[in-house]
Amino acid sequence: MKKLGYLVMCLLVTIAAQAQDQKEIDFVEYDLDNGLHVILHQDNSTPIVAVTMMYHVGSKNEDPQRTGFAHFFEHLLFEGSKNIDRGEYAKIVERAGGQWNANTSQDRTFYYEVLPSNRLELGLYLESERLLHAKIDSTGVETQREVVKEEKRQRYDNQPYMTFAQEIFKRAYTEHPYRWTPIGSMEDLDAATMEEFMDFYKKFYVPNNAVLSIAGDLDIDDTRELVEKYFSEIPRGTMEIPRPDVVEPAQAEEIRDVIYDDIQLPAVFHAYHMPAQGTDDYYALSMLTQVLSGGPSARLNKQLVDKQQKALQVFAFPYALENPGLFITLGITNIGITPEELESAIDAEFESVQEELITEREFQKIRNQIEVDFVSQNSRVAGVAESLADYHMYFGDANLINTEIEKFMDVTREDLKRVANKYLTKENRVVLYYLPKSENNQTQSN
Structure with a gap:
């Protein structure tokens, strides 16, 4: 066992030494006039590209009486858009040979597509549609309410020990909005109105609250032109974006x-x-x-x-x-x-x-x-x-x-x-x- 431990140690040292020799990750970043921050990293080693959008909104930005909104929107914004039929978003990505997903934390919501590099423009189109023309209607809301409820049952309520985050956070925090977790309250989602959903979208899903980060097999100049094409005309958000400044008292x-x-x-x-x-x-x-x-x-x-x-x-x-x-x-x-x-x-x-x-x-x-x-x-x-x-x-x-x-x-x-x-x-x-x-x-x- 000692010999094995020594070999593992040597391997870690070797890998760490190689890590120190890794080249720096070069990137270009800039802002569009509407406030969208853009970051581009060119890596032509493999013919794939990742198109990602990160919004600075998580569960801590929610109304305490309407918890679960940030996570709910992660689901809702795959419903489609003005130009993408309901349920077609994922199919479009998969038909192009790509992968997609999203996740929500207490602090942000993140969407991504990983595509063959010749379909970069498709990824930009899909993300611009999510930002500008998302389909938010009663059909989509009711569908995703049921999806989120089922997710809560399957991933939390019916999994051993998996309510631990909810149980811990609501005891650890008394003032800060971290006291509830991203899954939120199903009662809050059921009580929410279409007006409240639209207000959340208009407040947080705006270019000045987002980062468009693209990495992979791309050309910087060409990609800048595509970003300008799909995002420059999206209007800047006009509503104040709430940033909680609550300091949790020391326990x-x-x-x-x-x-x-x-x-x-x-x-x-x-x-x-x-x-x-x-x-x-x-x-x-x-x-x-x-x-x-x-x-x-x-x-x-x-x-x-x-x-x-x-x-x-x-x-x-x-x-x-x-x-x-x-x-x-x-x-x-x-x-x-x-x-x-x-x-x-x-x-x-x-x-x-x-x-x-x-x-x-x-x-x-x-x-x-x-x-x-x-x-x-x-x-x-x-x-x-x-x-x-x-x-x-x-x-x-x-x-x-x-x-x-x-x-x-x-x-x-x-x-x-x-x-x-x-x-x-x-x-x-x-x-x-x-x-x-x-x-x-x-x-x-x-």
Whole structure:
């Protein structure tokens, strides 16, 4: 096993060295008169192109009485447009040999098509139609209401443990709109009127609230002409775009609760408040994640799953957001292990990084992992396009796609120990035990 670990370490060092030799990602960026920010990256190595549109609207921009709108629009805007028949959007992309999808977070909504490069113009046409001529009518709204309800049932309500984000966020936040998650409330969607849906579209789906990021097998000058053709005449939005400025009060004491779910094995969830993405402490906590949960040999898995056999699975990850987010750990108990026993074991691993510096060898390993991950996320043109849009939207600096790794590399072992002590404290966390419903029935009968 030691020899295997040494070989893995050597491989990571080699890959990291190769990563340092990667060429910078060149790009061109500019604004149209209507406020649309455009980013173009030319990579002619493969004959594909990614056309992406990112809108600076997520669940945190919603009316507290109309939650779920941002995610609902992710679905609704595939209904079609003035010039695209209902249900034809996806078929058009697939007939062209492409792929499409979209996703919504607390902070933004993202659409993309990956197409053969000779169909670049098709992608631009489709995104311009979504922005200018989206089909928002009663038929589409009613159809997508049912689609979203079914998604909630299938992905959250009927999946073991998968309500954890909703349950955690509504306890961790009392003031900030992160207190609800993107799936939102089905009651809010049912109560919404067509006027409210149109108002949301006109407010947020405007060029001055969007980034058009295109990467792949393209010619910069030709693409600029196509962008001008399809987007320059779209009018700038005139409504004020709300940006929540609520500061969540510091949590003063630990919050604990029990969720009874349709599960067989109990689980323990911890959620610690953490700073916003892009801050120095965010980078340190992200690297600390690698120490705790960065693969089979990381501390939580090695100790709790392999050695102590108290957990069937255990993970830690930063739920990083534009405003301060959460550092989440979750563990599913092994057979015969109580949640209390698992929680105590997790706490012990956290205490170990609070009390002692990690070793130099362990530190170098996680630095290598970070470098590999940084390169890997931009190994596909779709990843490049998304990263460029992210960096511009959140930080106003698309060139972070080349330089953000330096912020990780500036983190020291002392920083890891410091943030562990600063943020991973009991008074700063929400603790949820997920227990089988049968235990709740037994409690009630007693």
